Amino acid sequence: MEQNNNIYGEIINSKFTHLLSADKNVTWKGMKELLDKEIPQKKKKKWLFWFTTKTGIIAIILFTLCASAASVYFGDSPDQQEKEAAIPVKGIPKELKPEIITLKEVSINNNNAREIVKIRPEKKRSSLQSTVENTCNKTLIASSETHEEKVNDITVEERMDIKASMSIVHAKDSVNAPAVPSRTPEVRKRAF
């Protein structure tokens, strides 16, 4: 800017600088609207902080409520566990007993059946199941003491007896049952 051409130029300028005009706080609103229209600010990525908004807080509260309600209805509460533990068990459930499986190996030429006795290993038991089983065993031991025998402590002789009786039963079955389960048309007719 060049020098003022007259002496009173500066006087007028200084007078006008202190001229009272419209409130700048009011006029700024108009300026801001213009800026928002002409040079809008880039929207910040708010999704990172969505949980700080009202909607986010409400969503978190709702989710927490739903989760806690679900855990109450579908989950095991400590009281429920205590109740289950307090129920007297009369015997060992089938599921927990070791199963004896008899497999037959049949050779076609000899027409002989060979039996293999396998004891299925016990399933992995949860702490609750093992607690129940222990309780059952104790009960059984207590009851057997009156007859002067222990169920769990089966002697070798007794086991041999059991095996022998089982082999007799299976031998009978093998004699009655056909060696090869063939389903020829004749057999089908007989069946009908």
Place this chain on the structure above:
Amino acid sequence: MSVPVNAMPDQQLIDGCAANDRRSQEQLYNWYYNPMMALCFRYTKNQEDAIEVLHEGLLKVFRNIKEFDGSKSGLYTWVHTIMVRTAIDFLRRKKMKTVNVDWNDSNEPSIQPEAIIDKSAEEILFFLKQLPVMSATVFNLYVIEGYKHKVIAEMLQISEGTSKWHLSEAKKQLATCFKKYNILNGTK
């Protein structure tokens, strides 16, 4: 906020404006509000027009502040130039009448500085508003802003002679106004 006219806002503020930060823009707006509003008042007839020119000019400032080079000129000078040009554009849009005339410097009337010193800003503004738009603009540009007739002629797209004639007309009319005012108020 009363700020010295030539005081420069810090670089952080300028950078904030360049980054389109509203807070920085508001601070710069407040910083230059008074001097720029006064400038706009001198070129326009009413407050609404003055605010329109101010906002239009500051919008240009905020848009182009990235290109501002502090080594070439001060920020005040830069903003001031933009505001003057915006005011002239505004007047051109309002279709101010231009008359081309040949004018002789020897006939230029003069106004005594004392006549202006006694007057308040509101009074001077009132007298300026009595002038035709073109004459008031040339008076503003020549007397207050300090531009030469050649520059004014380029800015207003008129001849130098016309610029001088408008200045002479403005001074004549102002002198008449001051006389009438002095008579009414019983002063010299």
